[in-house]
Amino acid sequence: MKFPAWRQSLVRSLHVQRSRPESKFFQVASVSPTGQINNRTMVFRGFVEDSLDLLAITDSRSDKIQDWQTKAEAEICWYFVKTREQYRIRVNVITYQQADNHVRNNIYTNLSKNAKAQFLWPTPKVPIDNDVLDGNSTSVDEENKDVFQTPPSNFVVVRFVPSYVDYLHLCEPPQNRELHELIDNKWLVTKVTA
Numbered sequence: 001m002k003f004p005a006w007r008q009s010l011v012r013s014l015h016v017q018r019s020r021p022e023s024k025f026f027q028v029a030s031v032s033p034t035g036q037i038n039n040r041t042m043v044f045r046g047f048v049e050d051s052l053d054l055l056a057i058t059d060s061r062s063d064k065i066q067d068w069q070t071k072a073e074a075e076i077c078w079y080f081v082k083t084r085e086q087y088r089i090r091v092n093v094i095t096y097q098q099a100d101n102h103v104r105n106n107i108y109t110n111l112s113k114n115a116k117a118q119f120l121w122p123t124p125k126v127p128i129d130n131d132v133l134d135g136n137s138t139s140v141d142e143e144n145k146d147v148f149q150t151p152p153s154n155f156v157v158v159r160f161v162p163s164y165v166d167y168l169h170l171c172e173p174p175q176n177r178e179l180h181e182l183i184d185n186k187w188l189v190t191k192v193t194a
């Protein structure tokens with residue numbers, strides 16, 4: 001499969017900055033059921049094999065899952081410091097939570113123990129009672145050995161399916177900006193002023 005120019009460029013940006021862990025962090029904006037815009041950082045977990053689709057993981061208890069149940073769309077904003085490139089990627093969102101999903105199982109198997117342990121954290125956004133917290137430091141290792149073998153039910157793989165990419169390269173003037181649109185299954189590129 002021949003990939004569109006934006007994907008080749010993104011792979012190059014990732015390669016150039018592979019020694020910087022923060023190059024894998026992107027921001028993902030969604031819209032809540034009441035129209036509120038929500039934005040957060042997520043970790044890029046690779047492409048779906050032979051595809052343009054981007055992978056991330058999350059917890060089914062988090063707000064973004066509710067947002068995507070109402071409107072399964074997002075915008076990713078990804079800035080690469082070293083090369084001064086910004087990718088704004090409009091995506092449709094697919095979530096995988098079923099036990100027999102092989103993409104989900106593979107990603108889980110390759111997670112670090114610390115990353116896996118996050119899925120045992122308490123429900124998000126519950127007000128904290130400091131007294132209870134102080135007295136209750138449970139050991140994840142002792143009580144939840146199984147969870148490190150099999151994905152817990154709240155472990156969700158998110159697949160972002162791109163439909164539009166706004167690429168900006170901050171370089172010597174004139175700046176380089178390209179709009180990549182998916183039209184009738186073909187990627188059309190327009191170079192525009194920044």
Ligand SMILES: Cc1cc2nc3c(=O)[nH]c(=O)nc-3n(C[C@H](O)[C@H](O)[C@H](O)COP(=O)(O)O)c2cc1C
Nearest residue numbers: 025038040041042043056057058059062063064065
């Ligand atoms: C560097 C960094 C990386 C993060 N990576 C993820 C991630 O991959 N998945 C995720 O769900 N949350 C990740 N988070 C936490 C989110 O930014 C956010 O706080 C959390 O998911 C709750 O978001 P929500 O309430 O909008 O759903 C990360 C936060 C930081 C600072």
